[in-house]
Amino acid sequence: MLVLGLETSCDETGVAVYHTTRGLLAHRLHSQVALHEAYGGVVPELASRDHLQRLVPLIEQTLAAAGITLGELAGIAYTEGPGLAGALLVGASVANALALARGLPVIGVHHLEGHLLSPLLARPAPAFPFVALLVSGGHTQLMEVRGVGAYRTLGETVDDAAGEAFDKTAKLLGLPYPGGPALAALAQTGQAGRFHLPRPMLNSGDLDFSFSGLKTAVLTLVRKEAPSAARRADIARAFQDAAVEVLCAKAMAAVERSGADRLVVAGGVGANQALRASLRELALRQGVEVFYPPLEFCTDNGAMIALAGALRLAHEGRRDYRYSVRPRWPLADLRPPGQSVDHAA
Numbered sequence: 001m002l003v004l005g006l007e008t009s010c011d012e013t014g015v016a017v018y019h020t021t022r023g024l025l026a027h028r029l030h031s032q033v034a035l036h037e038a039y040g041g042v043v044p045e046l047a048s049r050d051h052l053q054r055l056v057p058l059i060e061q062t063l064a065a066a067g068i069t070l071g072e073l074a075g076i077a078y079t080e081g082p083g084l085a086g087a088l089l090v091g092a093s094v095a096n097a098l099a100l101a102r103g104l105p106v107i108g109v110h111h112l113e114g115h116l117l118s119p120l121l122a123r124p125a126p127a128f129p130f131v132a133l134l135v136s137g138g139h140t141q142l143m144e145v146r147g148v149g150a151y152r153t154l155g156e157t158v159d160d161a162a163g164e165a166f167d168k169t170a171k172l173l174g175l176p177y178p179g180g181p182a183l184a185a186l187a188q189t190g191q192a193g194r195f196h197l198p199r200p201m202l203n204s205g206d207l208d209f210s211f212s213g214l215k216t217a218v219l220t221l222v223r224k225e226a227p228s229a230a231r232r233a234d235i236a237r238a239f240q241d242a243a244v245e246v247l248c249a250k251a252m253a254a255v256e257r258s259g260a261d262r263l264v265v266a267g268g269v270g271a272n273q274a275l276r277a278s279l280r281e282l283a284l285r286q287g288v289e290v291f292y293p294p295l296e297f298c299t300d301n302g303a304m305i306a307l308a309g310a311l312r313l314a315h316e317g318r319r320d321y322r323y324s325v326r327p328r329w330p331l332a333d334l335r336p337p338g339q340s341v342d343h344a345a
């Protein structure tokens, strides 16, 4: 089954063609980083307008790269939520219009299910069941994954998401948007142990996270120290060390409690090399296998939407082309393929 996937939930326009047995055939991505940079964050209206301009040419390029025509597709998947309403509507509209024109089944995909299943794009791919650490700009969750759509939340953040904490802390240190990768790069040049920051909820006994206190601790430190460039690197290092320690400890505890021996890490923060190094060490000790999506699919992309859509389309594709988007959509509401409630009805 050949599926076209469209991602437009935030500030990346992603398009991919995925085949259920041949795997990923082609993908294209346009990042809006340069567009939003001057504003220090994503401007929703600009994001929607840019998706509108980029999406159709990207679809044409992706189909050409895969060497296929629209007529060969068996279905179309798009991100239905969560995300920015206007941005989501661009992908939903184009997907439904294309599907209507071709009489194809269409499916709205949960963006986080895309992230959660993205390690299936890697070789070797993890088998079910596994524990997933989902760490993106908007979400920080530990999920037990028994199969497609069989998700149980084990823990989540009570305030900021991990990526959000990286981004806000980067801003405090005067780094450009998007802050996460910039902070990680600066932290690499910093001296470990020069500053010590709190490990929020490390010993809370549950699997929840909190990151806003960590960000506030950095703010206090920046105000007190008026740090030089070298000291700012030390602060970045201290922040990253604290965030990584909490993420790793909770993830390993979640694996232990669930009885699984596989951990999957997905979402933008999963690209963080310090997090990967630390998880590698802990997992080796605990006899746990860790899986990541290919690096380019850690952050938002069309491939994960095409993949998640392909896994569901055979069971629940729609041909009524009445669509809506879900800017807020809890992941735990999902059901296995074919058992979803049709909210558009």
Ligand code: KG4
Binding pocket: 010, 135, 136, 137, 138, 139, 162, 163, 164, 166, 167, 178, 179, 180, 181, 184, 267, 268, 269, 270, 271, 272, 273, 298, 299, 300
């Ligand atoms: O999954 P994603 O692309 O978008 C969302 O759905 O949120 O994640 C983006 C987040 C941003 O907060 C970004 O700063 C963070 O992932 N990020 C990183 C790194 N690369 C991206 N955070 C820490 N270290 C990185 N290397």
Ligand code: ZN
Binding pocket: 111, 115, 136, 137, 267, 268, 299, 300
């Ligand atoms: Zn994402």
